[in-house]
Amino acid sequence: MGREIEIYRRLLDHYGPQRWWPAEDAFEMIVGALLMQQTAWRNVAEAIQNLKEAGLLEVRALAAAPVPVIRRHVKIAGLYRTKPKRLRDFCRHLLNRSDGDLTRYFDRSTDVVRNDLLAQDGVGPETADSILLYAGGHPVFLVDAYTIRIGGRIGLFDTNAYDDVQKHFETRVPRDLAMYREYHALLVAHAKALCRPTPSCNECPVRLLCDVGRGRKR
Ligand code: SF4
Incomplete structure (x- = not known):
């Protein structure tokens, strides 16, 4: 199993389903x-x-x-x-x-x-x-500043370019609408809870998969 899937599973375990989006229709x-x-x-x-x-x-x-x-x-x-x-x-x-x-x-x-x-x-x-x-119900991997921050710290990629980060996930995570929706929401939750500008790595569910968490990168 690739790291991207393992990260998803651990975040889902830790934060639970986020069930975005907070809109009625x-x-x-x-x-x-x-x-x-x-x-x-x-x-x-x-x-x-x-x-x-x-x-x-x-x-x-x-x-x-x-x-x-x-x-x-x-x-x-x-x-x-x-x-x-x-x-x-x-x-x-x-x-x-x-x-x-x-x-x-x-x-x-x-x-x-x-x-x-x-x-x-x-x-x-x-x-x-x-x-x-x-x-629209189209399975595209939504990238934002949180995705780039977390993925960069973990060591998944070394780029800030939207298209490159999107391609990184889309080539490694199966195109499943519910999973893509949930994955983005989980990354947002993680960026707000633990992987903040100053990260709280000791409590992080993906620490052992993460370059910064394992002290390999600052
Ligand atoms: S170990 Fe630290 S830097 Fe890595 S994802 Fe977790 S909180 Fe972020």
């Missing part, structure tokens, strides 16, 4: 991913709640809403000059592409949907992959 998940850049989840959750209470958490409603109105509701999520317009434009794109039907939108090959997402304003690889994985 695929559209809410997309809105969350688009608002998530450079802010904390609690701010995104509040922005989503504001949209919900205003009757705007729906693709047609958001596509038709004036940007200043959207801005008022999502301001707490930061980047208020760019995020509201991106959100509205993304909804307009969903309407154009699939009449706002998310099942239809995602019912294409992973590469086609990913390229379509990446072509939208403000959507980078991490946002695109979080939408694919958690809203």
Whole structure:
């Protein structure tokens, strides 16, 4: 068994199933991913709640809403000059592409949907992959700063490049949707609990698999 699978098993044993994402449906998940850049989840959750209470958490409603109105509701999520317009434009794109039907939108090959997402304003690889994985049901390995930190410390790879880290996992971990969703969530949990900027290696469930934990790397 490769280290990537063993790490997954140990993290799952230690933290238990995380069962992400904290959103009620695929559209809410997309809105969350688009608002998530450079802010904390609690701010995104509040922005989503504001949209919900205003009757705007729906693709047609958001596509038709004036940007200043959207801005008022999502301001707490930061980047208020760019995020509201991106959100509205993304909804307009969903309407154009699939009449706002998310099942239809995602019912294409992973590469086609990913390229379509990446072509939208403000959507980078991490946002695109979080939408694919958690809203679209496409098994892509979602990479973030935590993945890079933990994987680098363990000694799985020696790169910060998104595509290289993603490829590393995707070539070693079977493409299973539930497992990819859970793996990302477990890495986030681990980065917050133990593998913090200053890691708590003595309590770590993957210490014996880790270069830093075994003192081979500082
Ligand atoms: S042993 Fe330390 S550095 Fe390695 S994964 Fe665990 S907490 Fe992070």
